[in-house]
Amino acid sequence: MDYxxxxxxLGEQLRTRRLHRGLTQVRLAELAGITRQKVIAIEKGDPTVxxxxxARMLGALDCEFALMTAAMPTLDEIQGVFD
Incomplete structure (x- = not known):
């Protein structure tokens, strides 16, 4: 699977968790000890982060990584492939 x-x-899941916790990007950045720009980059799936x-963001959200077999991409995730 493409990284x-x-x-x-992962970025989408972290954004969803942040919103469910009622946190703004600014507040999450403060809790995690990172910049708001870094939170934005993570949520957008920036590969340079x-x-x-x-780890800081996950810790601030009381989460951790868990390894599992990757699921096949959804149609929405591959929509641009056939254009």
């Missing part, structure tokens, strides 16, 4: 899809999915920033 960019995995990063994108380092693991430390992900």
């Amino acid at each position: 960019s899809l995995i990063i994108s999915r 380092g693991m430390t920033a992900y």
Whole structure:
């Protein structure tokens, strides 16, 4: 599976968790000790963000990584492939 899809999915999951916790990007950045720009980059699936920033954000959201077999991409995730 393409790593960019995995990063994108992770960003979406972190954004959803942030919103469910009622946190703004600014407040999450403060809790995680990272910049708001870094939170934005993580949520957008920017591949240049380092693991430390992900770990800080996960910790601030009371989450951790878990390894699982990757799911097949959805039609929405591959919509641009056939254009």
